[in-house]
Every structure is written in C-alpha cells, then in structure tokens.
Amino acid sequence: MPELAEVEYYRRRWDAAxxxxxxRCVHVHPAAKVFRGAxxxxxxxxxxxxxxxxxxxxxxxILVRFSGDAWLGLHLGMSGELSVAAGDYRPARHDHLVLATxxxxxxxxxxxxxxxxxxxxxxGAPRWWTDLAPAILSDGFTRAGLAAFLQRRxxxxxxxxxxxxxRFPGIGNWMADEILWRAGLHPRRAGGSLSTAEQGRLWRxxxxxxxxxLARIAGVGGSLPESLNLRIPQTWLFWHRWEAGGRCPRTxxxxxxxxxxxxxxxxxxxxxxxx
DNA sequence: GTGCTTGTTGGCCA
DNA sequence: GTGGCCAACAAGCA
Numbered sequence: 001m002p003e004l005a006e007v008e009y010y011r012r013r014w015d016a017a018x019x020x021x022x023x024r025c026v027h028v029h030p031a032a033k034v035f036r037g038a039x040x041x042x043x044x045x046x047x048x049x050x051x052x053x054x055x056x057x058x059x060x061x062i063l064v065r066f067s068g069d070a071w072l073g074l075h076l077g078m079s080g081e082l083s084v085a086a087g088d089y090r091p092a093r094h095d096h097l098v099l100a101t102x103x104x105x106x107x108x109x110x111x112x113x114x115x116x117x118x119x120x121x122x123x124g125a126p127r128w129w130t131d132l133a134p135a136i137l138s139d140g141f142t143r144a145g146l147a148a149f150l151q152r153r154x155x156x157x158x159x160x161x162x163x164x165x166x167r168f169p170g171i172g173n174w175m176a177d178e179i180l181w182r183a184g185l186h187p188r189r190a191g192g193s194l195s196t197a198e199q200g201r202l203w204r205x206x207x208x209x210x211x212x213x214l215a216r217i218a219g220v221g222g223s224l225p226e227s228l229n230l231r232i233p234q235t236w237l238f239w240h241r242w243e244a245g246g247r248c249p250r251t252x253x254x255x256x257x258x259x260x261x262x263x264x265x266x267x268x269x270x271x272x273x274x275x
Numbered sequence: 276g277t278g279c280t281t282g283t284t285g286g287c288c289a
Numbered sequence: 290g291t292g293g294c295c296a297a298c299a300a301g302c303a
Binding site for chain 1: 279280281282
Binding site: 078114152155160 | 291292293294295296298299300301
C-alpha cells in the first residue's frame with residue numbers, strides 16, 4: 001500500500017512512540033529478504049543501546065537517526081508496515097525488525113518482503129538518502145524540470161512516467177491515477193505529447209494531490225483505515241477506482257480500467273481523452 | 276485452484 | 290549509452 005502519505009503516517013507512528021528513548025533490545029530475522037545488502041551485524045551493534053533521535057520521510061523512504069551516528073533506513077515496499085506494540089512484544093511471523101525500548105516495541109513487518117531495511121554509520125545522512133529526487137512539494141520540483149523530463153521520456157505513457165521515482169518521488173499507483181484524473185489527461189498519452197497548458201495542469205495536480213494526501217492521511221491519529229474512511233472524500237477517484245462498475249465522481253460516467261505501464265490503471269474516459 | 280495486489284530491479288532489445 | 294518493456298520477487302486475499 002504505502003505511497004508518500006502512508007509512509008509519512010507510519011513514520012509519525014514510530015516517532016510518537018519512541019523519539020528520545022533508548023533501544024534496549026534489537027530483534028532481527030537476518031535471513032529475511034528485506035535485509036538484502038544490509039550489514040545486519042552492524043545494525044544490531046549500532047542500534048542496541050542507541051537513542052532514537054529523530055526521523056524523516058521522503059519519497060517512499062524513511063530515515064531514522066539514532067545516537068552514535070547510526071542511521072536506519074526503511075522502505076515499506078508493497079506490504080510493509082510500521083507499528084508500535086507493548087514493550088514485551090513477541091515478534092510474529094512477518095516481523096523482520098523489532099526495536100524494544102522498554103516502554104514500547106517498534107515493529108517493521110512486511111509479508112511480501114519487497115520492502116527494505118538499511119543500516120549506515122557516519123556523521124551525515126547516507127548517500128542513498130541525500131541522492132533522493134527533490135520532493136514534489138519542494139521548490140526543486142519545477143515546471144521546467146517537469147517539461148524536460150517529459151521530453152526525455154517522450155515516448156512513454158504518462159502513467160508510467162509518473163511512477164518514476166527519479167522525478168516523482170513518493171508517487172505510486174493510486175496517486176498517479178488520481179493526478180491524471182484531476183488533470184484531465186489520458187494515462188496513455190505519450191510524455192512528449194503534452195501541451196504547455198497540459199504540463200501546467202500536471203504540475204499543479206502533482207502538488208495538489210501530494211498536499212491533500214499528506215494532510216488527510218498522514219495528519220491524523222487513529223488507524224490508517226479509519227483515517228482513509230474519515231478523511232478521503234467520496235469526490236476523489238480513490239474510492240471508485242477498484243469497484244467493478246465504478247463511476248467517475250465528477251461526470252457520473254463509467255470508469256475504465258486497463259494495464260498501462262505494467263500497472264492496473266483507472267481513468268474516466270469522459271474527461272481523459274487520448275487526443 | 277485462479278487471478279489479482281498502492282513497488283522496485285535487472286535483463287533484454289531497439 | 291539511453292530509453293521502454295517485462296518478468297521476477299513473495300504472500301495474502303477474494
């Protein structure tokens with residue numbers, strides 16, 4: 001599930017429970033694929049006894065800074081989740097990393113294991129983090145940069161382009177569909193075929209969907225499903241894109257679905273035309 | 276059993 | 290070298 005706003009939601013969950021506390025015990029399933037490429041022994045050494053200082057989310061990544069120059073990186077993949085459990089929590093089958101602080105346990109679980117856990121030591125944030133593309137809500141996400149990227153990817157369908165993290169960090173399948181639906185752009189339009197006005201709409205809706213998603217999904221307490229139900233209005237495509245026989249919340253007309261860019265894509269033919 | 280799934284990566288080919 | 294496409298990864302759910 002996790003895209004930009006859900007990732008931020010999970011980060012806040014851990015942060016509220018553990019910021020400032022000391023890790024007393026580190027539990028890992030070292031064989032789990034989520035640790036691919038990570039030095040699990042160093043992770044265990046670096047986090048045991050370290051204090052949880054701060055955390056940040058960018059794109060679909062989370063970085064937690066611990067005392068002693070220890071940096072924990074998390075990617076939730078397709079089915080990853082961060083939760084907070086009791087201090088004496090016993091890890092379940094898909095819990096690959098559990099940090100017990102005494103008062104609480106921080107749990108990273110991921111059944112499908114497309115997610116990833118990284119560990120780095122050093123005075124500054126690791127390279128993989130500092131190399132992330134500028135956030136869509138930052139000044140670094142410019143119309144000119146967007147136009148240049150669309151030109152470079154001129155032959156690819158716009159839906160596939162929006163999923164490219166090198167330019168659209170944090171956008172996933174549902175956000176991409178939401179953006180294109182609001183901008184009135186057919187997902188199969190080639191990147192190079194957009195007029196200046198259409199590029200402008202795309203740029204604005206990228207920012208708007210990120211802003212709204214962060215405010216409505218990440219910015220509330222309670223469980224994630226509750227947040228979605230309470231905070232995402234029925235006027236979004238979000239609620240209608242998976243329903244069989246779903247209808248466009250703006251036109252009332254039928255929605256269409258097809259695989260584009262390797263992902264199931266939903267659009268409203270009445271407001272998103274190919275040409 | 277079948278056929279999906281809100282993500283990423285590497286390999287193949289033009 | 291660059292860009293586009295697709296299978297693979299693994300588990301759960303309807």
